Amino acid sequence: MDGGGGGGGMGGACYVYPGAPATPGLVTADVTYDLGIDMQIPLTMDDGNTVNMWGFSDGGGNMGGMGGGGGGMGGGTFPSPAMRMRQGQIVHTNLSVDMMMMHTVHHHGIEPADHSDGVGHITWDVANGTYTYQWRPAQAGTYFYHCHTNTVLHAEMGMYGALIVDPPEGPGTLFSGGPTYDVEAFWVVDEIDSSWHTLPWTAGTCGGDVGLNNLNPDYFVITGVDGSGNSAMDLAPISATVQRGQKLLARYICAGYHPQRIRFGGLTGKIYASDGRPLPNPVSVTEIRAGSAERYDIIFEPTTRGEYIIETDIIHWVTGNVLGTTRTNIIVT
Amino acid sequence: MKRRDFLKAGTAGLAGSVLGSVGLIAWTPRAHAATITKTFYITDGFITQPDGVNVYFRGFSPSSSSLAVPGAQLVAQEGDTVRITIVNRLNTSHSFKIDGVVDSGRISGGQTRTIEFQANNAGTYLYYDARNAPYNRLVGLHGGFAVMPNGSSNEVYAGSPTFVQQYFWVFHDIDPVWHNAIRNGNTPNTSYTPRYFTLNGLSARPPGAPGAHDPAVDAMADPLSALHGHVGDRTLLRVLNPGMCQQSVHTHGNHMEWLTDNGQVRDDVWSKDCIYLEGNMGKFDAIYPYEPPPDAWPPVTTGAYPMHLHTEMSQTAGGGLYMFGALTDIYFE
Ligand SMILES: [Cu+2]
Ligand SMILES: [Cu+2]
Numbered sequence: 001m002d003g004g005g006g007g008g009g010m011g012g013a014c015y016v017y018p019g020a021p022a023t024p025g026l027v028t029a030d031v032t033y034d035l036g037i038d039m040q041i042p043l044t045m046d047d048g049n050t051v052n053m054w055g056f057s058d059g060g061g062n063m064g065g066m067g068g069g070g071g072g073m074g075g076g077t078f079p080s081p082a083m084r085m086r087q088g089q090i091v092h093t094n095l096s097v098d099m100m101m102m103h104t105v106h107h108h109g110i111e112p113a114d115h116s117d118g119v120g121h122i123t124w125d126v127a128n129g130t131y132t133y134q135w136r137p138a139q140a141g142t143y144f145y146h147c148h149t150n151t152v153l154h155a156e157m158g159m160y161g162a163l164i165v166d167p168p169e170g171p172g173t174l175f176s177g178g179p180t181y182d183v184e185a186f187w188v189v190d191e192i193d194s195s196w197h198t199l200p201w202t203a204g205t206c207g208g209d210v211g212l213n214n215l216n217p218d219y220f221v222i223t224g225v226d227g228s229g230n231s232a233m234d235l236a237p238i239s240a241t242v243q244r245g246q247k248l249l250a251r252y253i254c255a256g257y258h259p260q261r262i263r264f265g266g267l268t269g270k271i272y273a274s275d276g277r278p279l280p281n282p283v284s285v286t287e288i289r290a291g292s293a294e295r296y297d298i299i300f301e302p303t304t305r306g307e308y309i310i311e312t313d314i315i316h317w318v319t320g321n322v323l324g325t326t327r328t329n330i331i332v333t
Numbered sequence: 334m335k336r337r338d339f340l341k342a343g344t345a346g347l348a349g350s351v352l353g354s355v356g357l358i359a360w361t362p363r364a365h366a367a368t369i370t371k372t373f374y375i376t377d378g379f380i381t382q383p384d385g386v387n388v389y390f391r392g393f394s395p396s397s398s399s400l401a402v403p404g405a406q407l408v409a410q411e412g413d414t415v416r417i418t419i420v421n422r423l424n425t426s427h428s429f430k431i432d433g434v435v436d437s438g439r440i441s442g443g444q445t446r447t448i449e450f451q452a453n454n455a456g457t458y459l460y461y462d463a464r465n466a467p468y469n470r471l472v473g474l475h476g477g478f479a480v481m482p483n484g485s486s487n488e489v490y491a492g493s494p495t496f497v498q499q500y501f502w503v504f505h506d507i508d509p510v511w512h513n514a515i516r517n518g519n520t521p522n523t524s525y526t527p528r529y530f531t532l533n534g535l536s537a538r539p540p541g542a543p544g545a546h547d548p549a550v551d552a553m554a555d556p557l558s559a560l561h562g563h564v565g566d567r568t569l570l571r572v573l574n575p576g577m578c579q580q581s582v583h584t585h586g587n588h589m590e591w592l593t594d595n596g597q598v599r600d601d602v603w604s605k606d607c608i609y610l611e612g613n614m615g616k617f618d619a620i621y622p623y624e625p626p627p628d629a630w631p632p633v634t635t636g637a638y639p640m641h642l643h644t645e646m647s648q649t650a651g652g653g654l655y656m657f658g659a660l661t662d663i664y665f666e
Contacts, residue, residue, distance in 0.1 A: 015539040015656060025631045090630055109606045111586055111626040114636035119585065121539045121656055122637050136630035150655045152645035204653020207384060212649045213528050257644050259579050259609070277588060277604035291581030291609035292643035317579045317644055318525050318612065 014206035016102050016149065019124030020131040024115055029092035029134070031085040034059050036096050037103055038076025039201070041158065045219055046229040051194050053158035054201075056080035056095075056105070056147075078224045079188060079255075080145075080161030083107075087140045087167050087176075092132050099128035101201050106148035107163055108293055109276045110135055118148045125149045140167035140175040141276030142251040142295040144188070152212045153203055156196055160255055162186060165276070174249060179272050179282075179299050181249035185240040187262070189227070189312045189326050190255040191217030215257055220314055220324035227312070227326025234329065241331040248300040248330065250310075254290040258323065259315045263287040265308035267330065269298035302332040358408055358479065358499045358571075362486045366412035373429070375421045375440075375462075375474065376400050377516075382529045383536050384651035388509045389516040390473035393429075393460070397422050402534045403503045403575070404476030406557075407460065409452040411483040418447045425518075430463040431478055432614075439464065455482040455490045456596060457501075457571040457618050465515075467577070467613065471508075472515045475575040477501035489569055489592055489618045494602060496620050498562065499569035502640075504610065504659050505531045506576035506647065525577055530647040530658040533557045539656040553662045560621060560663040564634045568621040572610060580610040580647060582617075586626050586638035586663055589619040607643055623665065638663045 041053040057075030085091055095105050102125035106118035112135035115123050124131075137143075146160035167176040174181065193215050204210040225232045232238045242248045250269065254260050263286070270282045274296050288296055302308070308330045313322045373393040378400040381387050393404030397420070409415050417437075419429050424442035429435070435450040462474035479501070482488050487495040506527035514521040529536060535552040544550040552558050560568055570589065572582060582589075588604040594617050608617055625634050641648055641660035650657035 015541055017540070027630070106585075107628075109588075110628045111588070111606075113626065113629040113631075113633045114586075114638060116629070117585055117638060119639050122639060122662070134630055135628045138627040152648050152655050155645065204649065205655055207651070207654055209652030211652050212655070213646050213652050214526055215646050257646060259581075274603060275588060275606045279603055280601040289609065291579065291607055292645070293581060293583060293607045294605075294609065315579075317646075318527070318577050 012200070012206070013102065013202040015121070016125045016205065017120050017123070018102055018127035020126050020129030021124070023132045023134050024113070026132060026134060027090060030089035032092045032094065033083055034094045034096070035105065036075060037101070038074055041076045041078050043078055046226045046231055051192060051219060052197050053078040054154065055158050056161065078158040080159065082162040082164065083145060084164040084166065085137065086170065087137055087165055090134065090136045092134055094130050094132050095126050096130040097126045097128070102127040102149050103154065103159065104148045105133055105145055107133070107135060107143060107145045109143040109295070110137060110163070120149050137165040139276055140165045141273050142253065142297050143276050144253050144255065144295070150201065150203070150205055153196065153199060154201065156193070156215070156257070162188060162251070162253065164251070174272055174297055175278050178278055180247065181299060182246040183240050183242050183248045184237060185248060185250045185330070186223050186237050187250055187252045187310065187312070187328065188223040188255050189253070189260055189262070189314070190221050191215070191258055191314045191324065192219040192221060193217045194219060217258070217314065217323055220326050222312065222326040222328055227328065228324060232326065232328040239328045239330065241333060242300070242302055243333050244303055244305065248302070250298045250300065252288070252290070252296045252298060254292055254294045256314060257292045258317050260290045260312050261287060261315060262290065262310065262312040265310055267300055267302055267308045269300045271296050271298050273297040300330065302330070305332050307331050358406060358501065360408055360481060360486060362410060362481065362484050364484065366414065368414040368416060369409055370416045370418070371407060372418040372420065373404060375419065375423055375427050377423055382650060383538065383654055383657040386509060386651065388507060388529065389512045391423065391469065392473045393476055402473035404460065406476065406501050407478040408481065410481040411452060411455055413452045414449060415452055416447060416449045418445065420445045426464055427462045427469060427474060428464045429460060431458045431460045434458065436463065452480045455480045456593070457489070457573065457616055459573045459575055459614055459616065461575060468511070468515045468521065470575050471577065472512055475503070477503050477571060477573050479571055490598055493592055494590055494620055496567045496569040498566060499571065500557065500560065501533065502558065502570055502572045503533050504572070504574050504576060504580055504642070505534070506578045507531065527576070527578060528652060529650050530642070532659045532661055536650055536657050537660045542657070552660065555661070558661040560640070561666055562623045562664070563666050564623055564625055566623045568623060570619045570621060572617050572619065574610050574612060574615045577612050578644065578647065579612040579615070581607045581643040582610050582640070583607045583643040584621060584638070584640045584663065586636065586665065587622055587624055589621055591617065591619050593618040621663070635665045637665070
C-alpha cells in the first residue's frame with residue numbers, strides 16, 4: 001500500500017495521500033468516538049498572550065460545515081477530548097475532515113491493522129469525508145492519540161488527546177493483576193514554540209525552510225494549562241488531593257518533542273507500567289527522565305501530610321539545557 | 334528485492350569470517366575463533382540532501398574512490414582477532430576508536446595503519462574517529478560494530494532473549510554549517526542546528542517523491558534499514574547514535590523489548606513503543622518481536638508500519654519536507 005503516489009500539489013500540500021475509504025472488516029463497535037477538526041482553539045497563557053492551537057473536536061461526523069464537524073471551526077479543545085474504554089472492547093474512531101485539508105488519528109501505542117493506524121504514507125490522510133479507525137485494545141494502560149499528517153507540525157499544534165484503556169475491572173485498577181488506586185492525576189507535559197503557530201497545515205511539505213527542524217519553545221504546558229506559573233496548581237485532575245492511606249495514580253505522558261525530567265518534590269513513586277505495558281517488577285523513583293511520547297504510570301502512597309510540587313523540566317535535545325519547567329502539586333491530607 | 338532472497342544471498346556469501354556484511358547482518362557462528370580483516374579508506378566528498386543541498390562528509394569507505402557514511406557494518410564473535418587497516422587518503426589526521434576496545438591513536442594524513450584487537454565482550458559498539466571530537470565523528474567517520482556471544486547465533490549477550498535476524502540502526506543528525514566549517518579546517522563556532530536526519534546514512538523519501546523506493550537514497554527502501562519479516566521473525570535492533578540529538582525511537586505495529594541501555598544489560602526487559610536514545614554516542618539493543626499486531630480487529634498477521642523518531646524535528650529535511658528525515662518502514666510479510 002503506497003497511497004498511490006500522492007506527491008505534487010494537493011491544495012498546497014505535497015506527499016499527502018488523501019482518502020477516506022471503507023474500513024476493511026468493519027463490525028459493530030462497543031465504543032465510538034466521533035472526531036472533527038478545529039483549527040481555531042485559542043489558548044491563553046499566564047502572560048496574557050493567546051496562542052492558536054489545533055485539535056480534534058468532540059462530535060464530528062457531520063459534513064457540510066456544521067459546527068463541530070470536519071470543517072475546521074469550533075468545538076475543539078486543547079488537549080483534544082480524552083478517549084477512555086475497557087480492554088477488549090471494539091472501538092471506532094470516526095474522523096471527519098472536510099475537503100480543504102487532511103489529518104489522521106494515530107492511536108499511539110495501540111497496534112492495530114495498518115489501515116487503522118493513521119499513518120498517511122502507508123495508508124491515507126483523511127480528506128473530504130469520514131474514515132473509521134477500528135481497533136480493539138488488548139492491554140490496559142496509558143496511551144495517547146495524535147494526528148499523523150505533517151506530524152512534526154500537527155502534533156506540536158496540539159492535535160492530541162489522552163487515551164486510557166481500563167482493565168475489565170474498570171477504573172480503579174491500573175491493569176488486571178496490577179495495583180488499584182483511589183485518585184487519578186493526568187500529567188501531559190508539552191512545549192510550544194509560538195512561532196510555529198501561524199503556519200498552515202501544509203507547511204514545509206512541498207519544500208522550503210519553515211523552521212520545523214528547530215523547536216524553540218516559549219511556553220510550557222501541562223494537560224492544556226500553562227504550567228510555568230501557578231495555573232496548574234490546585235487544579236484537578238492535573239493536581240490531586242490524596243488522604244494518607246490512599247493511592248494516587250499519576251498518568252504521565254511526555255507529549256512534547258524535547259526530552260523531559262519529571263521530579264516528584266520529595267515523594268517517592270512506584271512505576272508499575274510504561275507505554276501501556278506492565279513492568280516485570282515495579283521500580284521506585286523520585287524522578288523520571290522521559291523521551292518524546294513515552295508514558296509512565298506511577299503510584300504514590302504518601303504517608304506525610306503536606307504539599308508536594310511536581311516539576312517537569314523540558315530539556316533541549318542537543319544542549320541539555322533546561323528550556324522551561326511546568327509545575328503542579330499533590331496535596332496530602 | 335524480497336527480504337527472503339536477500340537473506341539467502343547474504344548468508345551464502347558472507348557467513349563466518351568475513352567482516353562487513355551488507356543488508357541485515359548475516360552471521361553464522363563458528364566453533365573456533367578466527368582472525369578477520371577489514372580495510373577502510375578515509376575519504377571525503379559531498380552527499381546531496383533531500384532539498385538538493387550538497388553537504389560535505391568524510392567516511393570510513395570501502396575504497397579510495399568511494400564515500401561511505403556510515404562505514405560498513407562489522408561483525409565478529411567473542412574470541413576473534415580483528416585486524417583493521419586504515420588508509421587515510423586525506424591530509425588531515427584521523428583515528429579509529431571503539432570505546433573500551435581499541436584506539437588507533439593519530440593516523441596522520443596520507444598514512445596507513447593496521448590495528449589488531451581481540452573481540453572480547455558481546456555487544457553493540459560504535460566505531461568512530463575520536464580525534465577533534467566530536468567533529469570528525471559528526472562529519473561522517475563512524476559505523477557499527479557488533480560482537481556476537483561465543484558460539485551463539487541468536488543472542489545479543491549470553492542468555493539474552495533470542496532473535497532470528499538482526500539490523501543496525503545508526504541514527505545521525507547533520508548541521509551543514511558545522512560540516513562546512515570542518516571541511517575548511519575550522520572549529521565550528523555556531524550553535525549546533527541540525528537540518529538533516531538520517532538512518533544508516535539515508536533520509537527517507539515518501540511515495541511520490543524523487544528517489545522514493547530507490548534503496549540508494551530512500552531509507553524506507555534501504556535493505557539495511559527497513560524491517561522485513563513474518564510473524565515470529567524476532568528482530569534484534571542494534572541502535573547507535575553518533576549524532577548530537579537525543580532521540581525517541583518509536584515503532585508502530587509492535588512494542589520493542591528493551592534489552593540494553595548504553596551498553597548495560599537492563600535489570601528487566603521492558604516492553605516499550607518509544608525508547609530513549611542518548612545523543613553523543615548513546616546506544617541500545619532491543620528486539621522487535623514480530624508478533625501479530627495485538628490491537629487489530631479483525632486480527633491480522635501482515636501489514637506495513639513505520640519506525641520513526643518521535644523527536645519529530647528529526648522527520649524533516651532543510652526545515653520542512655516532513656517524512657524526508659530519519660524513518661523507515663516495517664513489513665509484516
Ligand atoms: Cu493533522
Ligand atoms: Cu506518536
